[in-house]
Amino acid sequence: MKFWQKLVAVFIGVCMLAVQLPVSAGESDAPDITAEAAIIIETSTGRVIWEKNADERLYPASMTKMMTGILALEQLNMRSEIMMSREAAYTESSSLGVLAGERIRTDELLNGMLLESDNGAAVALGEAMAGSVTAFAGVMNGKAAELDMKDTHFVNPNGLTEKGHYSTARDMAKLARYAMENKAFREIVCQPQRTIHWTSPHTKIFHAHNTNKLLEKYEGMTGIKTGWTQAAGGCLAVGAKRDGVELIVVLMKTPTPDDRFSDAKKLLDYGFEHVRMVKGISQEKGYRKVWVTNGQQASTKLYPARDINYPLINGEDKSKYSIRYEVPKIVEAPLKAGTPVGKIVVSYNGKDVEHVDMLADDVSSGFSIGSWLVKMFSWAIRLV
Template sequence: MRFLHYAAAVFVVLAATLLPVPRMASAEEPAITADAAILIETETGRVVWEKNAEERRFPASMTKMMTCILALENVSPRAEIFITPNAEQTEDTPLGILAGERLTADALLTGMMLCSDNGAAVAVAEHIDGGVTSFAKRMNEKAAELGMKDTHFANPNGLPNPMHYSTAHDMARLARYAMRNKAFRSIVGQQNAGIRWTFPKDKFLPVENTNKLLGHYDGITGIKTGWTNAAGGCLAASAERKGVSLIAIVMHAPTPNDRFDDARKMLDYGFRHVTMVRGITSSRTARKVWVKGGQEARTFVRPVEDINYPIIDGEDAKNYTIHCDVPSVIAAPAKDGEIVGKMTLLYKGEPVGTVNMAADKVLPGFSIGSFFVGLFEGVINRI
């Protein structure tokens, strides 16, 4: 019963926090040229606006977001990557990489993402898995892990292939995941960089990011362009303003410039219509749990970080709820900050954010209360 009272209290506080937020004036939806697009709020992944976002299309070089994040998760930034004849001979290699040359993973990934070198992506795939086919398998496994249900990768660079496709929504899922990685954000946020080879040692190339929004759009933070005749203009663009973080995905725009214009319109729309509200916080949602085998019979469990959530123009704040998944009884000892459960933010019943719940420190030992907790654990769990 105490848990039910607690849950009700938390919901009342949550509703009180959200309801006073002023509504923003409505505005026309963005008129874009691309055939498919989506705009999401980054922290929760909530869709702010979309157009044919579930239609399968060629993602072009937005594919390299997956190649880059997999490299960052599996290769040391200082590791040397050898350029093979296969990588050299890949279509469109603006870095001018040649077979036998070597670059650090950090340098090669920077060149791959900024000037969209297709051969660099092949070199990365070969370094990690020995070849493009094996690496594509890794890419598809990661896509499945991220919930990219309408995506299939056939190569690491996005060159046209009938079995290489995705959707705007899936690309947004990938971009959101990748932008949580500090090294990834650092790479894609650079407007210019210098690429230095480890062999030959005197080879150096200044490069400019193909993302023309960098330096020309307030708050822009990345991410990746894409273009082929089959895919048209593609762009994953991210931006932050006043605590609001957005990701826009554009697929199959008519021209290279149209993709940037479309992304601007979408981001502008999002910043007009989205505001963030403080949500799950440690102080507001801390709760007590029973302890067995400890010097104390109760301890606090609290979120390890805050979750802020978006209010989008015209919606009802009551669509937000929270669900706490924490055991009624934990066993001592428990280290300070030990993860014992999670709290989930839901919008219309669908999870849009999750934060781990950690216990305060509990020392092992004996107390009358803790003894009875262990004795009646089964009963407590059924309450």
Template sequence: MRIAIVCIAIFIFSLIFPSIGQADPQVSGRNAVLIEQSTGRVLFEKQAHDKESIASITKIMTAIIAIESGKMQEKAKASRKAIYTEGSSIYLEQGEKMTIKDLVYGLMLRSGNDAAVAISEHIGGSEEGFVYLMNQKAKWLGMDNTHFDNPHGLDSENHYSTAYDMAILMSYAMKNETFQDITGSQTYLSENRTYSWKNKNKLLTQFYEYCTGGKTGYTKKTGRTLVSSAQKDGVNLIAVTLDAPDDWRDHISMFEWGFDNYNMETIAEEEPISYRFSQDTEAKSGYIQHEITYPLRDEEVSQVTNQLYILENAKQREEQIIGKNVFYLNGKQIAETNILQEDHGQDINHQSIIESFLSALQEVTGVSATW
């Protein structure tokens, strides 16, 4: 009887005082992070900045460098070193020539270590030369706690990253349409094979309908590692787990929690604004350059504030940018956009309308038009 009364009391209390949002997701991984793709906002983290071995999720970096090299249609020749690289393989034969494009598919879908070495030797001139490119790219992306020692992710004391850094890498890579196509492919048939490669990412192929891509990894020392992306109702999320025995469930749990708790809210629109330098001066006009959306919980929407920063000599400036509109959440800056002189804003809007019309005219008539 006492238990029943307690249960009823808890139920009534939950109706009167409903909890805001849900409890953080429970993950098996030693390290984990969930971010929103376009802004990089961290929605959930668990020891996300600890340096750890990462295994084959390394290949995300190998793939994006290969794609950006502009050599996807070139053929790489498989060396003896490539074919004898231990671990997962697409079974290249020594001397076999395969396009970089096919090798990247083999790299991402089947996690071919031989493909990783073949790519690195062709694009970097040597595996060491390619690793240099990987570390330069990591530095450029702000992956401050990352160091690569090889293009495939086999264990090495000098090969490590963090859950957060790998999320930043995946966020960058997913801006590339070719990478999106490759990581989002369930199967692929190489010109050199009579059978298709099936993607090892079971979130994509079996378990989660909103998954858009990712990369698996495993070594005995490192455990299971996983990077994945998902999209639902206009929200794009990236999840990373390191040393996670139940990683498929971890990622689904993080994604569902993220989708349930956050929406992409518009906090700024492209529109005219008025501003004053003081209450005694007349109102002046400007134009917000870009629309800004940001992932927010329902209760956070009203907590977003903004501050206009206008240059005092704005009216005399010839440049179109006269200031910034900066947005804050609980005192922390989360986004900003330029303020343009009003005539510049109108000119840009007018120009974009004309350009859209001319583009549509060209599609219909096949004749290029200028103005």
């Protein structure tokens, strides 16, 4: 009898484990797709919902421009002008038509690159940041390392096929997730179309259309970036949001350009069917009190930058989520409201999955008895 009880217990345990693990390709309800590699992640945590050959190194094609785009937003003045070099102007598949020697504002060039997938625009942006394509590839690889993109190596800023230029679905999902945290990037890639202007030496316009055919056709679509070359096949990174759940799908090497869109719809549908969001901690209840030195008050409150909700994948248990506060015990005035001071770390089953900034209230510098006492006894406070 004991043997059968143990056997049943093991069986139940295996079943419970299966419920809590992300589904991989080949399981009974896995989406039927043409892509050689693919992944679905939940955006707020980056947790994997489903994957297929997600660590296979493949050509990423123009999904590469996500890296060029986010670096441009982080490093360049969007209102400055870029003069188109001969190398940039004569790069293949440069549909905007900015000629060598012409000047165009950085934000216009960036929009043209991300919507129309202009290869020359990517070269021009890379040159503006690092002086040359080769030097900029080094910047890209440095950022890739920062984002823990372990199976990625960039050679150019646009994704044209070159030896040594590769990535994986998993790494591209990390990049897409990071880029979509940038408000300006998110606003660009969700545009169905935009008129690109440049005025030097003559006024010109180009009507750019987003190459992402799912925009305005798939409910909740938020972007992100297409890719296609003969060697890479169809590549696509897309995001969508419904009922508080936001997903990112990356797929690589579909047989035809249209297959990437039909595959993405299947993967997004699958993801939304297998994830639900539950309430975690609100901004109002997630505050922490900290002491203040050199201020007009002795203490202040830090608040989460946003409400924290928990994605449950394949029927997971909310109780496996936990949080910890990584905030200082003492802060120094002045502090401007909204200044990040520490963070909340969200974990699932003991693994860190999300960081949320803790933001300060407005704290003016000055003098108060309480703040003076905090400074006097700061050594003791830190020991508590």
